[in-house]
Amino acid sequence: MPLAWFLQNLVNGLSIGSVYAVFALGYTLVFSVLGILNFAHAAVFTLGAYLTYVLAVGEFGLNGLLAGATMPFKLPFALALLAGAVLSGLAGMAVEYLAFRPLRKRGADALLALVSSLGVALILVNLIQYLFGAEIYSFPPDVLGSLPPAILFHVGEGMVAMRTIQAVLFGVSLLLLIGLVWFIQFTKQGKALRAVAENPDTASLLGISVDTFTLGTFFLSGLLGGMSGTLIGVSFGLSGPYFGVAYGLKALAVIVLGGLGSIPGTVLGGLVIGLAEAFLPPELSSYKEAVAYALLFAVLLARPQGLLGKSAEEKV
Amino acid sequence: MLELNAVTLAYGPVMAVREASLHVRQGEIVTLIGANGAGKTTILRAVSRLLDPKSGAIMFEGRDLRGVAPDRVVRLGLAHCPEGRQVLARQSVRDNLELGAYIRADRAGIRQDLEMAFDLFPRLRERASQLAGTLSGGEQQMLAIARALMCRPKLLLLDEPSLGLAPIIAQEIFNIITNLNQQGVTILLVEQNAHMAMRTAHRAYVLEAGQIVAEGDARKLADDERVRQAYLG
Numbered sequence A: 001m002p003l004a005w006f007l008q009n010l011v012n013g014l015s016i017g018s019v020y021a022v023f024a025l026g027y028t029l030v031f032s033v034l035g036i037l038n039f040a041h042a043a044v045f046t047l048g049a050y051l052t053y054v055l056a057v058g059e060f061g062l063n064g065l066l067a068g069a070t071m072p073f074k075l076p077f078a079l080a081l082l083a084g085a086v087l088s089g090l091a092g093m094a095v096e097y098l099a100f101r102p103l104r105k106r107g108a109d110a111l112l113a114l115v116s117s118l119g120v121a122l123i124l125v126n127l128i129q130y131l132f133g134a135e136i137y138s139f140p141p142d143v144l145g146s147l148p149p150a151i152l153f154h155v156g157e158g159m160v161a162m163r164t165i166q167a168v169l170f171g172v173s174l175l176l177l178i179g180l181v182w183f184i185q186f187t188k189q190g191k192a193l194r195a196v197a198e199n200p201d202t203a204s205l206l207g208i209s210v211d212t213f214t215l216g217t218f219f220l221s222g223l224l225g226g227m228s229g230t231l232i233g234v235s236f237g238l239s240g241p242y243f244g245v246a247y248g249l250k251a252l253a254v255i256v257l258g259g260l261g262s263i264p265g266t267v268l269g270g271l272v273i274g275l276a277e278a279f280l281p282p283e284l285s286s287y288k289e290a291v292a293y294a295l296l297f298a299v300l301l302a303r304p305q306g307l308l309g310k311s312a313e314e315k316v
Numbered sequence B: 001m002l003e004l005n006a007v008t009l010a011y012g013p014v015m016a017v018r019e020a021s022l023h024v025r026q027g028e029i030v031t032l033i034g035a036n037g038a039g040k041t042t043i044l045r046a047v048s049r050l051l052d053p054k055s056g057a058i059m060f061e062g063r064d065l066r067g068v069a070p071d072r073v074v075r076l077g078l079a080h081c082p083e084g085r086q087v088l089a090r091q092s093v094r095d096n097l098e099l100g101a102y103i104r105a106d107r108a109g110i111r112q113d114l115e116m117a118f119d120l121f122p123r124l125r126e127r128a129s130q131l132a133g134t135l136s137g138g139e140q141q142m143l144a145i146a147r148a149l150m151c152r153p154k155l156l157l158l159d160e161p162s163l164g165l166a167p168i169i170a171q172e173i174f175n176i177i178t179n180l181n182q183q184g185v186t187i188l189l190v191e192q193n194a195h196m197a198m199r200t201a202h203r204a205y206v207l208e209a210g211q212i213v214a215e216g217d218a219r220k221l222a223d224d225e226r227v228r229q230a231y232l233g
C-alpha cells in the first residue's frame, strides 16, 4: 500500500469527516436536551450556505424572487461565514420557538414534534427556492482570497495534495469542536446546559431556565448547521434548495453510528464515515452515498447502541 | 413565611390534593407526613412551581407565587431538595454543588459555602471529583441537601430525605436538619418516617389521600391516638 495514497485518502477523509461531525453535532445537541430529532436541521444547513453565499459574493442568481439583485456590500469570506452561521443560529431558535415549544407546552407526543420539524424543513426549503431559485450556486474560486488552491507534499515516490479548502474545512471544524467541548465541559453555562439535558425539573429547581437553555441549544445547533452548510457549499457548490437533504441523511447515519446523544460518538461517527468514503475504491465510487448506511448497518449488527452510545441498561 | 391557602392540585383529570392549607413560620421546622401517594411530593412541586394549582393560592413572604417561572422561585430564597435525591449523576460532586449556587455570582462566597458544605458532609469532600452517580444512596442524599443549601435559602423544602437510608444514616440526616434550623434555615420536611420527623419538627401536618386531616404541635400530635395508630404504629 503506497504511503502517499494512504495519506491522500486520510487528508480527504478527515477534512470532509470533520464537517460531517460538526453538522451532525447539531442533531446531537437538540437530541440530548429534548430527546427528539430536529428534521429542520438540514434545512438550516442549506439556509446557512445560501446566506453566506449572498454575504460573501453579494449577488443572487438568475431565478427566484431575488433574481439579479445585488447586495450593497460584500463581506470577506471569514466574516460572511460567521454572519451566515449566526443567522442560521437565529433560524434554529425560530424553529424551536415555532415548531417545538408550542407542542411541548401542550405535552404533545414526541412524534408530533418530529413531524412538525419536518414541516418547518419543507417551508424553509420552499422559501429558499422561492427567493433564490432552484439553480446551482457555486462560490467563485477566489472566494478565499488569493491563497494557492493546494499545497503539495512529496511523500517517497508519490505526492499528497492538501487543497486549501480542505485545510479550511478541517481547521474551522476543529475550532468549532474544541470550542463546543470546552463550553459544555468546563463553563458554568455549559454545566447548566448538561443539567437541563439530564434532568429538566432538577435544573429548574436550581434556578436554571429550561426554556432559555433549550432556545440556546437550538441557537448552537443552527450555528453548527449553517457553518457546515457553508463549508460543504464552498467545497462542492450548492446544487439547489434541496442540497441539504442528502447531507442530512448522512448526518443521521453519523449520529446513530456514533451512538444517539453522545458528543464524542458523533465526532467519531463523522470521522469514520468521512474516512470510509475517502478510502472507497474508485471503481465503487458510484456507491459513495451508500457508504454511510452500509457502515451503519454493519456496526449496528455488532453494537446496537452505536460506537460510543450507552446500552439501554446503562442509561439512567 | 410560606402559606398555602385551599390549594387544589391535579395531574390532568386525576385529583391529587384537595384544598390543602398550611403555613410555615420563619425559624420553624414543619413536617408534612402521610402515607405513600398521599400527595406530599405534589404539594412541594406546586410550591416550587413545577406544577400549577387548579385553585387556591401559594404565598411566599407575602408574595403570590402564581405566574412565577420555576427557575425564578429559587431566586426568592426557596430551595427544594427533591424526592429520590435527584443528583446530576453525570457530573462531579463539586459541579453538582457549584450548580446549586447557579443563581449566585459572588465567587468568594460560593467558595466559602463549598468549604462549609464539605465541613458539614466530610464524605463529599473525599469524593469531590467523583461522578455523583457513583455515590452511595446516603452520600447522594447528603449531596442533594448540600446542593440545595448552596443557594443560601431562607426556606428549605426537603422531600423524604431519609428514604431508603440505613437508620444510622437517617439519624445523621435528621441531626443535620436540626443543626441547619438552629443556624436560621426554615424547613418544610416531607416524610413517611413519621417517628423521626415528629421528633425533629416543631409543628406537623398529616396528609391523607390528598387532604390535610390533622395539624398541630409535633409532640402533641405524636400523642394523638389516631395519628399514632395510622403513622407511628
Ligand SMILES: Nc1ncnc2c1ncn2[C@@H]1O[C@H](COP(=O)(O)OP(=O)(O)O)[C@@H](O)[C@H]1O
Pocket (backbone or CB within 6 Å): B011, B014, B015, B016, B034, B035, B036, B037, B038, B039, B040, B041, B042, B043
Ligand atoms: N406525574 C403524575 N401523573 C399522574 N398522577 C400522579 C403523578 N405524580 C403523582 N401522581 C398521583 O398523585 C398522587 C399523589 O402523589 P405524590 O404527591 O407523589 O404522593 P407522595 O409524595 O405523598 O407519596 C398519587 O395518587 C399519585 O399516583
Ligand SMILES: [Mg+2]
Pocket (backbone or CB within 6 Å): B037, B040, B041, B042, B083, B160
Ligand atoms: Mg413523595
